[in-house]
Amino acid sequence: MEIKPVTSRAAVAIAIVMFIAAIALSGCGSPAPRPDNAMVRAKTAVDQATTADSQQYAAVDLNNAESKLQTANEAESKGHYKRARYLAEEAQVDAELALAKTQAVKAEEAAKQVQQGNQALQNQVNQPNNPPPH
Numbered sequence: 001m002e003i004k005p006v007t008s009r010a011a012v013a014i015a016i017v018m019f020i021a022a023i024a025l026s027g028c029g030s031p032a033p034r035p036d037n038a039m040v041r042a043k044t045a046v047d048q049a050t051t052a053d054s055q056q057y058a059a060v061d062l063n064n065a066e067s068k069l070q071t072a073n074e075a076e077s078k079g080h081y082k083r084a085r086y087l088a089e090e091a092q093v094d095a096e097l098a099l100a101k102t103q104a105v106k107a108e109e110a111a112k113q114v115q116q117g118n119q120a121l122q123n124q125v126n127q128p129n130n131p132p133p134h
Helices: 007-029 035-049 059-077 081-126
Strands: none
Touching: 035 059, 035 081, 059 081
């Protein structure tokens, strides 16, 4: 069996195919960018929910956010940036939900206090200042 020399046309075709394959494979192997912004947003949202006393009003949602943020930090430290970003975004949503629930409960409590104050004022207005003389 005789080995034939590669013609210049075949060599160019092989080189082009290898070049295209190298470009395609280089895109697949590149790591995801670091999730720094997502991590900061998630941490900020958790901090805001914590400051607003969400542990008292929406503990489950806040705990979910804290747990996901911790898992996101662990994933980031292992270089699993795509997973870290996904978990950080979930943590942010959970923290924002906890904050919204907390704000809703606090607004409801404030509305009840206003209503009770209005009722007390109404009762005072309805009481006669001086009973009529007999």
